[in-house]
Amino acid sequence: EVQLVESGGGLVKPGGSLRLSCVVSGFTLSEAWMSWVRQAPGKGLEWVGRIKSKNDGGTTDFAAPAEGRFTISRDDPKNTLYLQMDSLKTEDTAVYYCAHYGDAEYFLHWGQGTLVPVSS
């Protein structure tokens, strides 16, 4: 059974940093394409960024609001995906989900999400 479990959310001040984790099981993280998707309170889903599988180069892509401030990495032996968020803004307030790609451009599995409020 595939599982994704996020952690690391919590209140952070504007300008601060936070690192989210997503522990996965049921598949091999190094072979997977993974994304982070966020949802502001009462709003729709917003793609944050992704990391490709090791075989596909392990490179990352980001949406414009995250580019230059967020970093995605992974620790394959620990089956853990990370989202490092720096220079946080109030508009980054959201529930952050990690998501596992299927065999094409869609998200087959999702974590339960972790809330990141950014407020002074």
Next chain:
Amino acid sequence: QSALTQPPSASGSPGQSVTISCTGTSSDVGGYNYVSWYQQHPGKAPKLMIYEVSKRPSGVPDRFSGSKSGNTASLTVSGLQAEDEADYHCSSYAGSNNPVVFGGGTKLTVL
């Protein structure tokens, strides 16, 4: 403002059919057959319902179907049931520079 346009709400009575639209451009919905739909109950994670426009993952009832015409994709829920009441989000591939775009979500109410 979301890249894809969905109606904020939709509704239908039990047993009826309802269709939710998702309008994009030729750079996303119209340009690729990579439209997906996700169901989200309050406080829960999204769940994949449709991928690649019209394919259903294992376990998703065949009451859910997807289609696309030009720059607009659609999700149809037939034989509405109470448990179908949820938010539905569409998504599309939009090219290598901005791979994933979402709609704003549609709240489906079963009357």
